[in-house]
Amino acid sequence: MNKRTLYSVIAIIIVLGVYAYEHFLGEEEKAEIVSEGQTTKTDTNEYFLPTSTTGQIVHHEGYSLSYNEEHEQSEWVAYELKKSHLSNTNHKRPYFEIDKSVKTGAANWRNYKKSGYDRGHLCPAGDRRYSKSAHDETFLTSNISPQEHQFNAGLWNTLEQKIRYWARKYDGVFVVTGGVLKGNMKTIGDEDVSVPNQFYKVLIDNNTGKTKMIAFLIPHTDSDRPLYEFVVSVDEIEALTGVDFFPALEDSIETKLEASNSYQDWDFY
DNA sequence: CTGCTGAAC
DNA sequence: GTTCAGCAG
Secondary structure (H helix, E strand, O other): OOOOHHHHHHHHHHHHHHHHHHHHHHHHHHHHHHHOOOOOOOOOOOOOOOOOOOOEEOOOOOOEEEEEOOOOOEOOOOOOOOOOOOOOOOOOOOEEEEEOOOOOOOHHHHHHOOOEEEEOOOOOOOEEEEEEEEHHOOOHHHHHHEHHHHHHHHHHHHHHHHHHHHHHHHHOOEEEEOOOOOOOOEEEEOOOOOEEEEEEEEEEEOOOOOEEEEEEEEEEEEEOOHHHHHEEEEEHHHHHHOOOOOOOOHHHHHHHHOOOOOOOOOOOO
16 A cells, blocks of 8 residues: 555545544434433623723624634634534635734734644634534635644644534533633734734533533644643633633622633543 | 655646 | 645544
């Protein structure tokens, strides 16, 4: 077997493996729900929106964002990933477009061209495959941040897949994600799009009886270290970003959950 | 799944 | 500018 054939075989195994894996988990969780008589969670999209430090919040069909004009990217993108959103439908990858609903002018995709950095999705295309319009909407320049390819396709991708697993297992999670727009950052393109040195994701789930949160703060470099080593408290990310993540939560619950860096309620299998 | 690039129309 | 094909982890 030559090298090219070997790579092809490996690629096919990865694709089939991801499909079979997610499909298997889907069946497993369906069975679990039937046996436990679990009910479907209600829509919590508006309820869990974070605060904006820039005053420019934009709502799209499949996600909301807060745009930071100085750094030419969103400080956060927020969306609910429902279990019903998970889909194996394949959509052709469209071209990135400038988000016209950002009044100060969202970045041009040309800033990323030949920059050496990926246009890294904040709301992953893989989380919006339930319809073509929702999928294509993730290819707006307000939904991307410059990411090293090794990071984006590596640890960050692993986290995105873990979140899909949790969405399936816990019947949906609410996700907030972005780069930490702070300190000395490289810039790319004519518009000087900042390259974050860290990225974060904050998740909340209030479906399974008790509300739970988890937050990740990850240096912008690929790593072989396990994801749980990057778990921090929500408070830590709030201190870094100036964003208040779940202001609508009852204060005593918010205070307690956001101070914790425990991940015992989240299955890392 | 996560992506970039070159060539042709 | 758009599309297609190929490439890589």
